[in-house]
Amino acid sequence: MNNQAYLEDLKMIKEMMSRSTRFISLSGLSGVFAGSFALIGAFLAYKTVYSNQDYLQFRKAVITSETLTTLLVIATGTLVLSLVAGILLSRRKAKKNMVKPWNSQAKRMLINLFIPLFAGGILSLIFLFKGYIGMVAPLTLIFYGLGLVNASKYTLTEIRSLGIAEIILGLLAAHFIGYGLIFWALGFGILHIVYGIIMHLKYKS
Amino acid sequence: MKEILKNLDKAFENKIRLGIMSALMVNDFLDFNSLKELLQVTDGNLASHLKSLENSEYIIVQKEFQNRKPNTKYLATSVGKLAFTKHIKAIELLLK
Secondary structure, three states: HHHHHHHHHHHEEEEEEHHHHOEOOOOOHHHHHHHHHHHHHHHHHHHOOOOOOOOOOOOOOOHHHHHHHHHHHHHHHHHHHHHHHHHHHHHHHHHHHOOOOOHHHHHHHHHHHHHHHHHHHHHHHHHHHHHOOOHHHHHHHHHHHHHHHHHHHHEEOHHHHHHHHHHHHHHHHOOHHHHHHHHHHHHHHHHHHHHHHHHHHOOOO | OOHHHHOOOOOOOOOOHHHHHHHHHOOOOOOHHHHHHOOOOHHHHHHHHHHHHHHOOOOEEEEEEEEEEEEEEEEOHHOOOOHHHHHHHHHHHOOO
């Protein structure tokens, strides 16, 4: 065998190792969709929380049981729409890659994503119902970031740096507590769109 | 040079066997269908290469039932892992 053949062997080994452990069908476009839904959601949430207020006065987030319900509906709607877009687009990409969309790699990635995400979600709800609404944006950002870092071992490597960026934004949001919604829109909206476009171009999803 | 070539393993000269072993190095186990999907080969082709790796004791086969359907798991043995590592090191030395 010559060098070229050995190089090809090494390339194949790397590809097999990565394909057998990582969920590679993650679609970049789904990030763009999730980001756009998040921006719309954040805008609706802004309208809900800061309604009926004088533009010139100090603006305080007003949470009544009614606006709380509206917020939860917006949040659930955003989440469901993002998930549906993600599943549909990843399924399409899996077909192109000729792999099953629901394989053990996908399962492994999702389990690792959802362990921190679930814990963070419950914790945010506890804070929310105890009246500490300011904690929701930083907590969801931080735990989502931790989930991504955790899941990145089982999917495209870019997810790791996206996770770290979400964690940093979450910590900043915890310090600048009044600007939670802006950080939330940055983290779940803008970052998703930027990463989605980068990954779409890189992997031609 | 002779020393390096000695470490190159005949079992991994075939691309499919090399692929099977690469995947089993980074997974605790894989079943037949996952390997088939991964390597994009026919049942018969895959089975014969698995058999040959099994004969050289680089992998072991575990048969069990899942919802009454037979499910076959393949695992890399420590002998197999060692041989694979030696093989890759030899390739890397040759490329230097």
